[in-house]
Amino acid sequence: MLLNETRIASYFQIQAMIMGCGTSIETENQGKPSAADGPSKNPSPALTMKAAILIQRWYRRYIAQLEMRRRCTWNIFQSIEYAGEQDQLQLSSFFTFMLDNFTHLNGNGPDLISHLLDSVVEPWTEEGRQAKYEQISVPESYTGPRLTFPLSTTDANNLLTAVKEQKTLHARYVLQLLHETKKFLKQMPNVIYLSTAYAKEITICGDLHGRLDDLLLIFYKNGLPSAENPYIFNGDFVDRGKKSMEIVIILFAFLLLYPDHMHLNRGNHEDHIMNLRYGFTKEVMQKYKTHGRDILKLLQDVFSLLPIATVIDNKVLVVHGGISDRTDLDFLSTIERYKVKSALRLPRCSLEQLELGAGTRQGRAQLGSPYSQGRASRSTRKRKGYLARQSSCSSTSSSSSSSSSLCSPCISSLNTPRRNTPSPCNLPSPSGVLQVPFLDSFVSIAPPEPTREELEWRQVVDILWSDPKIQNGCTPNTFRGGGCYFGPDVTQNLLEKHGLKLLIRSHECKQEGYEICHDGQVITIFSASNYYEEGSNRGAYVKLGPGLVPRFFQYQVSRSTRKLTLQQRVNVAEGSALKALQEKLYAHRSELMTAFQQYDENNTGSISIGDWAQVVESVLRLDLPWRTLRPRLARLAPDGSVDYESCFEDVSPGQPVPQVTPNFAETLYRYRTDLEIIFNIMDKDNSGLISIEEFRQTWRLFNSHLGVDVDDHAIDEMARIIDFNKDGSIDFNEFLEAFRVVHKLDVKEQ
């Protein structure tokens, strides 16, 4: 025992010498055995202190390693999430591409186009819908809540009980609830001005994303909404989580019950195209097989009618995403918000350009646009004849000074650089550059002035999609593909302009559930705990009391009763993130292998770590610390270089893939989600089936838009193979199932 103490003491001596600083504390036992025999009962205080420091040093290092892993994992999840959102914009640009090219298709395009046009129909013309839900009969056997309108607190309580007992509200009541909500929201302004005069405090909640448990926890901790307990829910109620429908039902019910004390802001996920991708549409279709489509249509209207912003006591602005240097609350108050159905659908000018094409379509009859100033330039364009358009963003015609740049989403083609080099770009009318015939040559002209509709759309997108940043200025948010990054100066200017003192927003997941930035002027509040993975983050809500001083309340829903240690939480989250990365690698296998082999001149099967990291980063286009991640993703060869094929070892197709070329299969795997969305749109009657011809046409168009090189023969072959019933239609869910992957390690565990 003595020897240990001596050793520790002498260790510190050595350390001190190396560090070049003397220690003022001498140890008594340095170098000589103690006079006493046997172990000493009381080590000197100096030694105790040194032992303590040693343990603390080690422990802090251990925690730092966990923190590094946790942070890395977080970055992975965020990168993949935002890359997904960028892909979403790509899908939207595909829709635009289809609309643009509609005139070049022979005859009618696939039904997809008429579906897209359908969705632009105005809500005002659908009064006939009201009669519909009245005709739906509710069977005697139904044990869920039966609502009566106007709603009472009994109805609200019944709804709460029902969701806790996992009872589904009958479609008839859902439709009725949505109808009443729509009626109510129509008379609300875009920006709601609240006063906290009567209530003591107001509670603001952030993203819920279908996590019912979090909502119920908030109600449990903080009480139900009422006149004495007002709430603002700041958007993103749906998508990702599995109980989005339940959440909107409850929120809308309370909205109708306490119209002056319950307020909902629109989020970027209150958007039917986002819902197609991120799960809400699927959830609705699964829970409501017969009436799902009607419910979704009504939801679309309701979402577009949600207010954009709330202002408390003329001092606190609450919006879902953020602001830009163009944000103007007065202008926002005047716009027709319902026209912005989706941030990912361009304003109607793209449809009006279809007037160049043949045929009348039902949608266009409703395009009674009152925007005269836009008209003149469009008709001028028409007179000039043939137009060749590109749907990609042109950086040549953009302004680049950061303080006055137009902050707007960039419709990115595949080759647009992502996060690292934000390129300021002009508002995407579908044309980046117009080529106009002038005498014998084509002349480039600048795109026309944005129409009022485009301006309105841009303002809304900024509000719903922007994120704060630390540096001054306002730049396009290329990470997400929509909205802006706004700096403290932008915040300061806006608050000053409108006499406000605080901006509360959501939209970003924060580990503690909330975050304060811009010198206390911006609060981010996020209410979905465990957003990325069990244990990944807390949720929080904020209460503003007299004087509007914020108080934060945090919580975390837990599946298990025993609290996980930090290490366990990090392990779980990390495992999840790594799996997601492995799937990404798998989805780009061919491209990666080609690139790897270029570096592997001697065909050894391995390349340097640096080269491996470089290839992965450029192919996947995810800005992550690949060298640090490498040990978890790929094996080393005996000489210390990376065995690059080992990246693909742990992931394999779930079922035998139909006999198609590997490249094709991989492309299908990569765009699985997009295809699912497209098929769902095309499947008008929700049968799960689309015709072979529709599949063929859509796939061809999608391919040519993506620039993927798949020949027609492969497509036909694929169509033939998947026509399982040989009746000319395919069950696309079955088809997509073939392209799920499994992780080999999971399989082993089973």
Next chain:
Amino acid sequence: MAEDRENAEAIISEVHKKISDAFDVFDHERNKTVDVREIGTIIRSLGCFPTEGELQEFITEIEEEEATGYIRFERFLPTMTKLLMERKFRPIPEDLLLQAFEVLDQEKKGHLGTEELTKYMTQDGEPFTQEEMEEMLSAAADPDKNVIFYKDFVSMLTVDDK
């Protein structure tokens, strides 16, 4: 000679990349700066075991003249490279860690009580915050018996994660 120099350059290049990767994880704005409060985590994750005092000295060295709360990569890289090449703040041998616990375990029981350990960690050396203490206890303490079997704990702390 030239070969040696090439090797040396290659080694330094690798070190630079490692440092850069670790730095980037906390560079949220993608502008090669990190919050000064994350420097400790970065240094430690690169394999160093500084005390809090040593850490503070390091930060003072690389901070701007007028503290902005941010550390720039240009200042971090050379100092950190030197640290790694000179092997300053070397890892503490694992058996020493065990012996440190044994020093605290005056009665040589083979375990420490939670109050005992809390007292040492929050009063001696460079004291833990309450949060640090709670986290350590949640990881280290046997939930039923409310003691820390430090031998097991040391094994856990010293698992190499490379």
